[in-house]
Amino acid sequence: MELQKRLGGVNIYLVGMMGAGKTTTGRILAQRLGYGFVDTDAVITEFRQRPIREIFAQEGEPAFRELEQQVLAQVSSYHHLVVATGGGIVLNPMNWSYLRHGIVVWLHVPLAVLCQRLRQDQERPLLQEQPLEERLSELLQARQYLYAQADLELRITAADTPETVCDRLWETLPSILKPIEPC
Numbered sequence: 001m002e003l004q005k006r007l008g009g010v011n012i013y014l015v016g017m018m019g020a021g022k023t024t025t026g027r028i029l030a031q032r033l034g035y036g037f038v039d040t041d042a043v044i045t046e047f048r049q050r051p052i053r054e055i056f057a058q059e060g061e062p063a064f065r066e067l068e069q070q071v072l073a074q075v076s077s078y079h080h081l082v083v084a085t086g087g088g089i090v091l092n093p094m095n096w097s098y099l100r101h102g103i104v105v106w107l108h109v110p111l112a113v114l115c116q117r118l119r120q121d122q123e124r125p126l127l128q129e130q131p132l133e134e135r136l137s138e139l140l141q142a143r144q145y146l147y148a149q150a151d152l153e154l155r156i157t158a159a160d161t162p163e164t165v166c167d168r169l170w171e172t173l174p175s176i177l178k179p180i181e182p183c
């Protein structure tokens with residue numbers, strides 16, 4: 001209850017690479033906080049009535065990024081939400097003006113762990129053409145400095161489960177919140 005009170009309904013935005021666990025962890029965190037849960041990729045998929053890989057193939061990545069910005073803009077006008085963002089949301093500087101309405105948390109997962117999780121993936125369009133490790137490494141290099149602009153970086157290990165990630169987030173969040181003023 002204490003954490004919820006200190007958050008005051010401010011949204012929590014999870015950012016990080018594909019496979020970092022934004023969707024999986026976000027859903028659990030929302031439940032624990034009594035917050036709503038939104039996944040920007042899921043909103044786009046539902047709106048377009050087709051999977052992201054088809055949106056990329058038929059409309060192109062720029063069209064997807066435009067939709068992503070529109071969804072984020074709308075979401076940021078609500079509160080009491082945990083938002084699992086798409087891995088590339090940090091690329092558009094405009095998106096940061098929306099993310100900054102809330103608390104931005106970077107789920108920082110080592111490359112080897114991401115590879116392990118995404119080995120069988122056939123849904124993520126940006127991972128289908130090159131060898132997985134090479135592609136992820138390239139994307140991480142290009143984005144790392146952007147993820148690092150988050151309010152909080154959570155370093156995740158191979159031993160972490162979605163539940164322990166939530167536990168650690170729960171423990172760490174107070175460190176970046178203002179103390180409650182005594183009445």
Ligand SMILES: Nc1ncnc2c1ncn2[C@@H]1O[C@H](COP(=O)(O)OP(=O)(O)OP(=O)(O)O)[C@@H](O)[C@H]1O
Nearest residue numbers: 017018019020021022023024086087117160161162
């Ligand atoms: N802490 C964890 N431990 C083990 N597996 C995990 C963990 N978090 C997520 N996973 C698994 O990794 C895969 C990717 O997770 P998830 O879809 O939540 O990532 P994401 O960050 O939302 O990726 P994207 O940016 O592509 O949406 C899923 O199969 C999920 O079950």
Ligand SMILES: O=C(O)C1=C[C@@H](O)[C@@H](O)[C@H](O)C1
Nearest residue numbers: 018041052086087088124125
């Ligand atoms: O990292 C990325 O650029 C992406 C991550 C996914 O969440 C989706 O938003 C899409 O596959 C692109």
Ligand SMILES: [Mg+2]
Nearest residue numbers: 022023041084
């Ligand atoms: Mg996701």
